[in-house]
Amino acid sequence: MSRQATFSISEIAREFNITPRTIRFYEDQGLIAPRRDGRTRVFARRDRTRLKLALRGKRLGLSLAEIKELIGMYDTARDERSQLAELLLVLGRRKAALLQQREDIEAVLGELEAFETQCRELLVGEDECADPPSAA
DNA sequence: GTTCTCACA
DNA sequence: TGTGAGTA
Numbered sequence: 001m002s003r004q005a006t007f008s009i010s011e012i013a014r015e016f017n018i019t020p021r022t023i024r025f026y027e028d029q030g031l032i033a034p035r036r037d038g039r040t041r042v043f044a045r046r047d048r049t050r051l052k053l054a055l056r057g058k059r060l061g062l063s064l065a066e067i068k069e070l071i072g073m074y075d076t077a078r079d080e081r082s083q084l085a086e087l088l089l090v091l092g093r094r095k096a097a098l099l100q101q102r103e104d105i106e107a108v109l110g111e112l113e114a115f116e117t118q119c120r121e122l123l124v125g126e127d128e129c130a131d132p133p134s135a136a
Numbered sequence: 137g138t139t140c141t142c143a144c145a
Numbered sequence: 146t147g148t149g150a151g152t153a
Contacts, residue, residue, distance in 0.1 A: 010137070020138080025147060040138055064146075 007043040009034075016051060026054060029064045031071060050074070061098070066090050 009020045026032055027041075031054050034041040050071055057067035070090060073083045
């Protein structure tokens with residue numbers, strides 16, 4: 001029953017299926033701030049929670065900066081309403097970005113297909129104009 | 137095993 | 146947004 005209270009970076013990495021390198025990187029970016037025992041990082045449940053939130057944000061395609069923003073609010077944890085409002089703002093931004101990407105992709109696909117059509121027409125034209133080789 | 141820094145895509 | 150190498 002000795003429920004462990006702290007964890008090493010490698011334990012956390014294993015648990016979330018990421019590399020210790022990535023965890024240090026996230027710390028650099030201000031997403032987490034584990035306690036230190038000397039220079040080695042000591043992770044508490046609080047850090048695990050933050051990391052879990054961060055990875056959820058990543059799955060949604062949020063930038064680390066956005067994730068940092070949201071997680072910071074989770075900690076500050078004043079009123080839930082402003083947190084939810086902020087979350088909606090970020091999600092709205094993300095959705096807008098995805099919609100724009102979809103538009104861009106569709107535009108490129110359209111151009112590509114037009115070009116394909118052109119190529120096919122050129123091929124057919126060549127067939128019509130091509131003299132049969134020396135054979136008969 | 138963990139740390140940091142530098143370089144690299 | 147991460148990784149790899151080299152270091153201590």
